[in-house]
Amino acid sequence: MVLIVEFEIGTPILRRTVAAVSRIDVEEIYRSETGAIKLVCWVYGDDPEAVEPALEADDTVAAFSLLEDPGDRRLYSVTLSEQGQAHLTYPTAAKYDIGYREVTVTEDTNIRARVPTREALFAYRDICREKGIPFRIQRIFEESAAAGDRYGVTERQWEALTVALEEGYFDVPRETTLSAVAEEIDISAQALSARLRRGQANLLRNTIGESTPT
Template sequence: MSFIAEFTVSNPIMQSTRRAIPEVTVEVEDEQPGQNGKSKLIFWATGPKDRLERFFHELPNDPSLRSFEILSTLPERRLFRVTLSPEGERGLTYVDAIDVGVTLLDIEASGNETRYRAQVPSRNALSQYRQRCEERGLSFDLRRLYRSNADATERHGLTPRQRDVLRRALEAGYFEVPREISTEELAEEFDISSQALSALLRRGHRAILRSMFSGGES
């Protein structure tokens, strides 16, 4: 049986901006590791409109970023895609997690704190991930560890949001040939941009495939 771990990591990604505007919460949608300084992060920033404006104006000065762009703007919510600087790359632990069999389910940050929820196959795997974080100079603080009585979707590493989007896409005929619903129409049902919907679908597919081909299927 696998475990669910809840922990914090002293992540440098947008740390100065988060400290300056603690009222804004960052929720990671997709991590895209790259080579030669091309790693990217897609995330939602949520908070009061005036705080989001200040968050936007602080980003160009953040040492963890090379550049950024806004993908979608909603009331009290904005979807960003950022390219990480070398300092930001230090906080991207996605590949380390995959290497030791840890599936990062949720990443949320505000102020000084970056909170994670992850599915881990064993205590040893979590210990290896913690060591990888420390090798990057990131402090790791385990808050909670409990056995997972996960349903099939969670066993495949899907977040509730990814599960809901994939299920609705299947029901609505998104995967039929030809498609019975467009990306834009499906995104509208979830009140998100088509880019955000594509990211959720991509991460959901990737989680299922990794679970299957790593021998994690039931």
């Protein structure tokens, strides 16, 4: 049975930045065409003007750009420095087919992930510790018992997919635009694009991805 695991790691990534704000939600982690590791993340805080000086002073950040500023939060594209990449655990998670669902940075980095087996979880944990990254499991439960998990799709992904479907985004030809759907659920178009991709990947992985062709 596939597991949903909530755990905490003590990675230094964005640690200096989050000290100046209240919370960072990572929407997407990916490797660019140039090979750089990038994060798309929402930054929350009472003082928006403190965000960019904190990013500039963060030695895990090589570069950043503002993507969206709806007022109560800001969406940034962040390129990790060599220091940041050295402490990134996402490639290890991918190696063991562990899929991140939610990543929230506060005093520590809290991750909610879909894990195929306990062996994969413990292998991931051991590599984190080998890198000097503290690892602590908070909760483990079977995916079928996870509230809001339907075919491996999180509640936010389910909302994005449902609204996009209802508005005709998946029709041929399309009846609406990505920006219009994003406005409907009050997120940026780039954040919506990332959420749709993750939702579709989870949906496919837990439907046709688990079937055996005959």
